[in-house]
Structure formats: C-alpha cells, structure tokens
Amino acid sequence: MSHLRFMKELDNLTRMDDAIKGAIPRWQKKCIEASNLNINHSLNSSKKIASFTSSISGKTPTKKNDCKPKKTPSKYIKKSPSKIPSICTLSSHYSSQDTQRWRQIHSIILQQQNAEQDKDKADKVSPKKREMQRLIGENLHGGDINNARVLSYQIKAPAPPEGYQNPLKVLYSQTKTPASVRASTRYIPQAPDRILDAPEIIDDYYLNLVDWSNNNILAVALGANVYLWNAGTGTIEQLFELEANDYVCSVAWIQEGPCLAVGTTVGNTELWDCSQMKRMRIMNGHVARVGSLSWNSHVLSSGCRSGKIVHHDVRERDHLISTINAHAQEVCGLKWSPDGQYLASGGNDNMLQIWSSIAGQRHSQAQPIYSFNQHQAAVKALAWCPWQNNVLASGGGTADRTIRFWNCNSGKLQKRRFHVKFVEKKDSIFLFVTGVCLNTIDTKSQVCALLWSTNYKEIVSGHGYAQNQLIIWKYPMMTKLAELTGHTSRVLHLAMSPDGTTVLSAGADETLRLWKCFQVDPQKKKESNDIKSVASRLKQSIR
Amino acid sequence: MTETQQKTKCITLKGSAELVSQYLLYGVNSILYQRGIYPPETFTPSEHFGLFIFTSTDEKITSFLSTVLRQIEEWLVQRKVHKITLVITNVNTKEVLEKWDFKVDYEDQKANGTDGIIKGDLPEVGTKDVKTIQKEIREVIRQITGTVSFLPLLDCLCSFDILTYTVPDCSIPNQWDETQPVFIANSQEVQLRSFSTSLHKMNTVVSYKNT
Numbered sequence: 001m002s003h004l005r006f007m008k009e010l011d012n013l014t015r016m017d018d019a020i021k022g023a024i025p026r027w028q029k030k031c032i033e034a035s036n037l038n039i040n041h042s043l044n045s046s047k048k049i050a051s052f053t054s055s056i057s058g059k060t061p062t063k064k065n066d067c068k069p070k071k072t073p074s075k076y077i078k079k080s081p082s083k084i085p086s087i088c089t090l091s092s093h094y095s096s097q098d099t100q101r102w103r104q105i106h107s108i109i110l111q112q113q114n115a116e117q118d119k120d121k122a123d124k125v126s127p128k129k130r131e132m133q134r135l136i137g138e139n140l141h142g143g144d145i146n147n148a149r150v151l152s153y154q155i156k157a158p159a160p161p162e163g164y165q166n167p168l169k170v171l172y173s174q175t176k177t178p179a180s181v182r183a184s185t186r187y188i189p190q191a192p193d194r195i196l197d198a199p200e201i202i203d204d205y206y207l208n209l210v211d212w213s214n215n216n217i218l219a220v221a222l223g224a225n226v227y228l229w230n231a232g233t234g235t236i237e238q239l240f241e242l243e244a245n246d247y248v249c250s251v252a253w254i255q256e257g258p259c260l261a262v263g264t265t266v267g268n269t270e271l272w273d274c275s276q277m278k279r280m281r282i283m284n285g286h287v288a289r290v291g292s293l294s295w296n297s298h299v300l301s302s303g304c305r306s307g308k309i310v311h312h313d314v315r316e317r318d319h320l321i322s323t324i325n326a327h328a329q330e331v332c333g334l335k336w337s338p339d340g341q342y343l344a345s346g347g348n349d350n351m352l353q354i355w356s357s358i359a360g361q362r363h364s365q366a367q368p369i370y371s372f373n374q375h376q377a378a379v380k381a382l383a384w385c386p387w388q389n390n391v392l393a394s395g396g397g398t399a400d401r402t403i404r405f406w407n408c409n410s411g412k413l414q415k416r417r418f419h420v421k422f423v424e425k426k427d428s429i430f431l432f433v434t435g436v437c438l439n440t441i442d443t444k445s446q447v448c449a450l451l452w453s454t455n456y457k458e459i460v461s462g463h464g465y466a467q468n469q470l471i472i473w474k475y476p477m478m479t480k481l482a483e484l485t486g487h488t489s490r491v492l493h494l495a496m497s498p499d500g501t502t503v504l505s506a507g508a509d510e511t512l513r514l515w516k517c518f519q520v521d522p523q524k525k526k527e528s529n530d531i532k533s534v535a536s537r538l539k540q541s542i543r
Numbered sequence: 544m545t546e547t548q549q550k551t552k553c554i555t556l557k558g559s560a561e562l563v564s565q566y567l568l569y570g571v572n573s574i575l576y577q578r579g580i581y582p583p584e585t586f587t588p589s590e591h592f593g594l595f596i597f598t599s600t601d602e603k604i605t606s607f608l609s610t611v612l613r614q615i616e617e618w619l620v621q622r623k624v625h626k627i628t629l630v631i632t633n634v635n636t637k638e639v640l641e642k643w644d645f646k647v648d649y650e651d652q653k654a655n656g657t658d659g660i661i662k663g664d665l666p667e668v669g670t671k672d673v674k675t676i677q678k679e680i681r682e683v684i685r686q687i688t689g690t691v692s693f694l695p696l697l698d699c700l701c702s703f704d705i706l707t708y709t710v711p712d713c714s715i716p717n718q719w720d721e722t723q724p725v726f727i728a729n730s731q732e733v734q735l736r737s738f739s740t741s742l743h744k745m746n747t748v749v750s751y752k753n754t
Contacts, residue, residue: 157607166579398692
C-alpha cells in the first residue's frame with residue numbers, strides 16, 4: 001500500500017490551499033481541479049481562456065485528464081496503479097483511434113510504474129525534499145515547468161538501420177583502423193631511432209613548438225624555455241627562459257642562418273641570434289599570444305589568438321608592414337609556400353585561407369585569394385608540396401579528421417601559361433582547375449601535423465586519439481604505407497631533418513621521437529644525385 | 544506595414560522565426576551527423592551560413608524535421624514556445640543519453656513589458672541585419688561540430704525526438720501530443736554560445752550522461 005501513501009502525500013503537497021486531507025473521490029478531484037484552473041485563467045487574459053476552452057472542446061476526454069497544465073506533479077498520481085482499471089473501462093467508449101492512443105499511454109504507464117514504486121520506497125518524500133526536487137526541476141527547465149506544456153510530433157523519425165555502428169567508434173577504440181596497410185618495397189623501421197625527453201611541453205593543439213633548422217639544429221619550446229638540440233653533435237643548450245607566467249607559443253627558424261623567431265603569450269615576437277645566443281629584437285603587433293610563425297625571406301608572418309596575421313619586415317626599424325584580419329578565431333596554422341608565392345593560414349574558425357603575395361614583395365595581400373570552409377574543425381596541420389609549388393595539404397582537428405589537398409594556383413597565371421594545352425587536351429583540364437580540393441582522406445583521428453617527404457612522393461601525418469600514431473601515406477594515391485606507433489599521447493608537432501631522412505615527432509606524452517622513415521636507398525641515392533647534377537647543369541645553361 | 548518598409552534592412556518577426564527554425568534545422572542535422580546517430584553516407588554536405596553543413600538525405604528524417612520545424616516556426620511567431628529539446632535515446636532501452644536544449648527568449652517582450660502580448664500579432668521589426676545574425680549562428684554551429692571532442696561516444700543504436708516546451712494555453716495541432724519532459728540523471732551540462740536576432744534570443748545547452 002505504499003503507493004497509496006505516496007499518492008496521499010503528493011496530494012497534500014500539490015494542493016496546499018485545500019483543506020481536505022487524504023484521498024478524495026475522483027469526481028470531486030476533477031471539480032476542484034476545474035475550479036482551480038478557472039481561477040488561474042480568470043487571472044490571465046481573455047485570449048488565453050478562449051484558447052483553453054477550445055482546446056478542451058476539441059479534444060477527447062483523455063486529453064481532459066491529461067491536459068491540466070498547471071499540475072505536472074499530479075500527473076504522477078494518474079499514473080499510479082489504482083487508476084489503470086478505470087482508464088481501461090473509459091477507453092472502451094471511444095473510437096478506435098482513441099483506444100490506440102490509450103494503449104500507448106497505458107504502455108507508458110506500465111513502464112513507469114516500476115520506476116515509481118522503487119522511487120517511493122527509496123525516498124520517504126519529505127515536503128522539503130519535494131520542494132527541492134521542484135526547484136531542481138525548475139532550474140533544469142529554465143523556468144517553472146508547471147507553466148509549460150511539452151509537445152512532440154507523433155510520427156517519429158526512424159531509427160537507424162539495424163546493425164548500424166556509430167562510425168565515431170574508431171575515435172574512441174584502441175583497435176587499429178581498418179584501412180589496409182599496403183605492403184611497400186621500402187623498409188620503414190617501426191620503432192623510433194631515438195627518444196628524447198621533453199618535460200613540460202605544453203599539450204596545446206594550437207601552438208607550434210618545434211622547428212628544425214637547415215643548420216641541423218632543433219629548437220624546442222618547453223614551457224617558458226627554448227632549448228636548442230644540435231642533431232649532429234647531440235649537445236643541448238638552453239637559449240632562454242621567459243619570466244613569470246609567460247610561455248613560448250611558437251618557434252620558427254629563418255630559411256638561412258641562425259635566426260630563430262619566437263612567439264610569446266603577451267603578443268610579442270622575439271628574434272634570437274642562436275650563434276651568439278643573444279636576443280636581437282622584440283617586435284610587437286599583437287594583443288594576444290602568437291601561436292604560429294612563418295618566414296618568407298626577410299618577412300616574418302605571425303598569427304595570433306585574436307585571428308590577426310601580421311607581416312613583419314625584420315630588416316626595418318618599423319617592422320610592421322601590414323596587419324590582416326584573417327580569421328574569426330585563433331590562427332593555429334601558418335605556412336608560406338616554398339617559392340614564397342602563397343601563404344596558407346588555418347584557424348580555429350575552421351577556415352583555411354590562401355593569400356597571394358604582392359608582386360615583387362615578400363608579404364601577402366590583405367584579401368585571401370581562396371577561403372576554404374570544408375574543414376569541420378580547426379585547421380592546424382598545413383604543408384606545401386615540395387615538388388608541386390601550388391599543392392597544399394591541410395589537416396583538420398577532432399571533429400574533422402580529414403587530410404585535404406588543394407590546388408592553390410591563382411587562375412590567371414595558369415591560363416596564360418597553359419592556354420594552348422588547355423584547348424588541345426581536354427583530359428588535363430582538371431589539373432588547371434584552381435582553388436579546388438583535389439583529394440580528401442578520412443584519417444579517423446585528429447590531424448595535428450603534416451609533413452611532406454623530400455626524398456619520396458609521400459606525406460606523413462601526426463595524429464591524436466586513439467592511436468597517437470604517425471601515418472606515412474603514398475601521394476597521390478593516399479594508400480597507407482606505414483603506421484608508426486609509440487607515443488602514449490597525441491602527436492602535437494612534426495619536424496623534418498634538413499636531409500629529409502628523419503622525422504621528429506613531439507608528443508603530449510613529453511617525448512620527442514626521431515623516426516628514420518625516409519632514409520634513401522644508397523643505390524637510388526646515387527642515381528638521384530646524378531639526375532640532380534644534370535638538372536643543375538641544365539639550370540645554369542638556361543641562365 | 545509601413546514600419547517594415549522603413550527599415551528594409553532589418554529583420555521582421557517572421558524572418559526572425561524563419562532564421563531560428565533554419566538554425567534549428569542545420570543545428571539538428573549537424574548534431575545527427577557529428578554524433579554519428581545515422582550512417583554518414585546518408586548525409587550530403589551543402590553550404591549554409593557560410594559553412595559546410597551535412598544534412599540528412601533520409602526522406603523520413605527530412606519530412607519529420609520539416610513538419611516539426613514548420614510548426615515551431617509558427618509558434619515562434621506567436622510567441623508560444625519557450626524551449627525546443629532534441630532528445631537522443633537508446634533505441635533498445637529507451638534511456639535518454641543526451642539532450643540538446645534550444646531555449647528561446649523573446650527579447651522585445653522583455654523590453655516592452657506587458658505590451659508584448661498585445662503586440663504579438665503585429666508584424667514587428669528587429670534592430671539587427673541578417674548578415675550579423677547569420678555570423679552569430681555560424682559561430683554556434685561551429686561550436687556544435689566542435690562538441691564531438693568532449694561528448695561521450697553513443698555506442699548503441701540511437702534515435703532522436705524533438706520536444707517542444709510551449710505555453711500552457713497552446714493548442715495541440717493534429718498528430719501532435721503531449722509528453723513528459725525528459726531528464727538525464729547525473730548529467731553534465733555545457734552551455735554553448737548564444738545568438739540573437741534581436742527578436743528571438745537562442746541559448747543552446749547540451750546535457751549528457753556523466754560517466
């Protein structure tokens with residue numbers, strides 16, 4: 001009989017203005033409820049009353065029982081077991097449609113019975129508790145739930161097909177991705193060649209904390225420190241340590257020479273001469289942290305959390321050449337193409353923008369030539385193809401998980417140069433369609449970094465959850481050649497040695513791993529050297 | 544009507560309701576896609592609000608959404624709806640795993656105080672132009688796609704439903720019915736950005752089971 005007691009208590013609580021204690025006959029209850037409603041409605045506008053009456057007349061009696069909007073708590077009473085027989089008898093009077101509806105309601109009631117019986121055993125519903133529950137309910141609903149009516153369309157959307165599996169599962173599971181790893185003729189070592197410790201490396205997707213210079217020196221930012229690791233000799237030197245809560249957000253080597261650019265949290269970009277271990281200058285220009293840097297000869301471009309890109313001419317006293325409002329959110333990827341023609345920028349606003357450089361200048365125009373919005377997440381991983389100057393690879397974050405390839409050549413130039421071909425050979429037209437996505441590949445994991453191999457037609461990507469692996473892809477087929485696992489947390493950054501044989505991966509597990517995955521076969525190396533020398537001779541003769 | 548002609552660049556009440564229902568359509572679609580509730584091959588990308596949004600091509604889903612949202616749009620004009628909830632339930636156990644609340648505030652009503660109810664039937668104009676509103680909506684939808692990174696995996700067959708919290712005197716249209724509000728026991732809530740059309744202010748909150 002516990003449910004009766006429960007009813008009683010509920011009644012008392014929901015009808016505090018009522019003198020009657022204990023359960024009352026249903027007809028009497030109805031009268032009281034009706035009168036309550038009338039009182040409520042007379043307080044409201046006349047319009048409301050009209051619609052209320054119409055709703056009553058337009059509905060079946062089932063509705064009358066159910067549509068007391070001010071009494072949501074009392075709904076539980078109607079669902080108590082004692083009421084069910086009467087509902088059933090009532091239902092026999094109505095049309096088949098109504099009985100059907102009754103059946104639905106009935107089944108819901110039956111489902112809820114068990115739960116409710118448990119509930120009323122569990123808590124001896126003290127008034128205080130009830131009140132608290134009501135308040136919690138109100139908070140959850142963002143208002144008084146008694147004042148709301150919850151409606152839903154009765155023809156529901158279909159369930160997904162039987163046996164369907166959530167494709168996101170790959171993101172969360174530790175099993176290997178299903179795509180087959182193509183057997184390659186080339187030997188790729190599965191274990192890292194070396195592991196270095198990187199304590200306090202910041203686990204932040206939006207920063208760019210490693211760079212490997214042409215002089216074979218690796219710069220790594222660990223918290224507030226920048227360390228230089230000489231890959232040839234293995235010596236480590238600390239370049240500097242920032243003060244207070246400041247930390248290093250990005251590092252980038254100039255193409256030639258010992259100059260290192262460092263972006264900081266306060267929005268300054270510092271230039272360091274690493275042969276002297278001295279700071280050369282501090283350049284301002286940003287209001288928030290500088291998370292991405294890219295050099296184009298004497299122009300340093302810096303991307304900021306505010307979404308701005310600033311071009312600094314490091315030779316000038318007034319270093320600030322131009323400021324571009326590039327993105328709506330933080331700029332996390334920034335790369336100049338190897339020929340200095342294009343600047344690619346990726347932001348946390350999921351946009352990838354391509355900026356063309358101003359003719360004869362080393363900085364970019366203020367308007368992008370292309371804005372790509374196909375990525376579904378932040379675009380951090382950017383890499384320009386070393387052998388096709390206009391091809392860019394970009395990778396998206398967790399919500400996106402794709403690597404995309406773009407042809408970024410500006411339309412005019414192409415047309416002029418290839419005009420004849422364009423007319424003659426219709427098959428090759430696709431090559432000249434610019435500003436398009438050439439290929440997309442779903443990697444099933446966050447893409448944190450991308451690097452092209454200079455020795456092979458291959459590209460390597462660094463990933464996050466669940467495998468934290470590096471994947472080597474054959475370009476342009478995009479078949480998997482190898483998966484390099486070992487990091488216990490996501491691979492944040494990638495860098496390549498100047499000779500192109502070794503890839504360095506910086507993981508959030510505070511390790512740097514060196515993979516000798518692009519080593520050149522000694523025999524092939526000879527051939528390529530021969531070809532190279534021929535090419536260079538050709539070049540000279542042309543000049 | 545003269546009023547609307549004067550401020551041609553600003554949004555009307557109808558336009559605002561339409562924009563909100565569009566936001567709901569694309570918001571719900573990207574939730575269904577991003578949360579992997581339906582097979583990804585049944586979605587196609589198309590550009591809306593300057594974003595590539597995946598929308599379902601399943602006829603039943605699209606007709607469900609269009610019917611429901613058309614009704615909601617009507618209610619938005621009449622100021623009858625407080626909140627729209629997208630409920631994601633386990634098909635087999637009927638357990639509610641996740642819900643997305645889209646709360647509606649009627650901004651002009653607040654400003655006008657009690658006049659709101661009387662003014663409700665008149666065509667009104669807001670103060671914002673469509674471009675800025677679309678930009679705000681874009682930000683919210685971006686956030687919705689971004690939630691994948693923290694929401695728990697829905698590792699079972701799931702279906703969805705849309706509940707509409709209306710004013711008590713709202714009449715029930717044909718084929719609609721009253722249901723119970725849903726709760727998630729021990730839930731975690733994340734408030735996303737909000738946007739405002741200057742007539743309707745939309746607040747988006749996602750609640751999920753805390754495991």
